[in-house]
Amino acid sequence: MPEPLVLFVPLYGGGGTGEFVRAVSLAQALARRAPRTRIEFLLPGGPGTRHDVPFPHLIHDGPPQTKGEFDRATLARLRPDLAIFDSGCRTATLRCCRRLGIRSAYVSDRAGTRRKAFRLDWLPLLDAHWHQRELLTAPAFTLTQRLLARFGRARRLAFDLCGSEEGADWNALPEPWRQRLQRPFVLFAPGGGGYRVEGRPVGEIFLHAAEALHAACGVECLTLTGALTPETAAQARHTLARPTLPQPLYLALLRRAQLVITNGGQGLHQALAAGAVCVCAPLGGDDQPGRIAVYARRGWILAAPPRAEDLCRTALELLHNAAARAALRARVGALSLVNGIPLMVDEIERLLHSGGSPR
Numbered sequence: 001m002p003e004p005l006v007l008f009v010p011l012y013g014g015g016g017t018g019e020f021v022r023a024v025s026l027a028q029a030l031a032r033r034a035p036r037t038r039i040e041f042l043l044p045g046g047p048g049t050r051h052d053v054p055f056p057h058l059i060h061d062g063p064p065q066t067k068g069e070f071d072r073a074t075l076a077r078l079r080p081d082l083a084i085f086d087s088g089c090r091t092a093t094l095r096c097c098r099r100l101g102i103r104s105a106y107v108s109d110r111a112g113t114r115r116k117a118f119r120l121d122w123l124p125l126l127d128a129h130w131h132q133r134e135l136l137t138a139p140a141f142t143l144t145q146r147l148l149a150r151f152g153r154a155r156r157l158a159f160d161l162c163g164s165e166e167g168a169d170w171n172a173l174p175e176p177w178r179q180r181l182q183r184p185f186v187l188f189a190p191g192g193g194g195y196r197v198e199g200r201p202v203g204e205i206f207l208h209a210a211e212a213l214h215a216a217c218g219v220e221c222l223t224l225t226g227a228l229t230p231e232t233a234a235q236a237r238h239t240l241a242r243p244t245l246p247q248p249l250y251l252a253l254l255r256r257a258q259l260v261i262t263n264g265g266q267g268l269h270q271a272l273a274a275g276a277v278c279v280c281a282p283l284g285g286d287d288q289p290g291r292i293a294v295y296a297r298r299g300w301i302l303a304a305p306p307r308a309e310d311l312c313r314t315a316l317e318l319l320h321n322a323a324a325r326a327a328l329r330a331r332v333g334a335l336s337l338v339n340g341i342p343l344m345v346d347e348i349e350r351l352l353h354s355g356g357s358p359r
Contacts, residue, residue: 004352005038006030007080009071011088013049017191018266019086020050022107022132022162025247026084027055029164029341030348037352042074072096082351087113094125103127103351106154107344109266110134110287118145123152127351130157130344132266134287136335137294157347159340161269165255168248180220186213186315187257187276188223189250191265195284197306202283206261209311216316219258224250259318259325261311264288272300273337277328279314281306299331 008027012019020043027039041057043049044067051059060070068090075083075096083097086107097104105128108114116122117129133140140158141149149156170178190206197205203225210221224245254260254274262271263283268291271278278301282288296303304314318325 010086208308264292
């Protein structure tokens with residue numbers, strides 16, 4: 001039996017990298033579960049995009065209006081057994097998959113991207129729809145969407161986060177950091193680093209907050225810079241380049257940190273699943289302010305404006321208030337979050353081995 005080919009097609013840009021990280025995490029988990037599976041990526045080009053994927057990949061470098069044609073030509077040439085689209089796809093591309101006998105799965109994580117999977121022209125085309133919930137306080141699908149799903153063919157999953165600490169290796173940390181993180185530390189995790197607040201890169205804002213916090217109380221501070229963080233910030237004493245850090249180790253750092261300073265993107269769910277005490281600031285993406293506000297009202301996180309002085313002040317107050325930290329940790333610990341990675345890997349294997357043509 002020939003080795004199956006799975007093609008990942010994440011859509012991202014404008015400073016956000018959540019879709020990229022989720023697709024890579026899923027591909028790595030699939031490679032561990034089914035090492036004979038061939039895995040390739042089809043990535044967007046242009047500014048604000050990451051391409052440091054550890055799998056064979058192609059990059060679309062043309063204008064945005066040619067992306068659909070590029071995707072369809074690649075599908076026709078590679079003929080994968082399964083194409084996994086994350087956060088966006090053109091209807092013509094799904095029709096191309098159906099015509100070529102390629103199974104298709106779609107991953108969504110916002111109301112807008114979720115809505116696409118219930119379009120009348122998509123319902124008969126998708127084989128699978130996997131939704132990462134935008135808000136832990138809201139249903140995964142609306143009543144209307146649950147009714148529409150009856151007219152489609154897709155099997156649907158809903159979950160809260162993507163990631164696993166399996167295989168976390170502390171030896172992957174540079175030696176100086178292995179020594180420094182033996183002591184209590186505060187983790188600054190601004191995400192991919194492509195966003196700007198009032199013209200300043202978020203990596204620089206978080207780094208300056210880390211430096212101010214260390215100067216104020218002497219606590220060890222680790223700032224994980226993203227692939228899009230300016231080099232001047234990425235080389236500072238309190239920083240470690242996150243792209244070189246395996247995700248299992250990053251998740252283990254979330255669990256071990258005394259305090260986590262992060263953004264309000266989907267990665268916040270990873271921090272909550274790790275039981276982290278979090279201070280959160282909106283750093284880009286229209287989903288972040290609302291998520292932070294809802295979770296702050298529930299008492300799961302503390303909210304702060306995205307300025308270095310505000311992040312430092314809020315963190316310092318929390319470090320000096322053990323009772324407040326304990327209360328936050330207790331409320332977060334009572335959450336029961338679902339990790340989508342093993343669920344999606346199970347579904348990938350089902351799609352690859354279910355037999356027959358999707359046409």
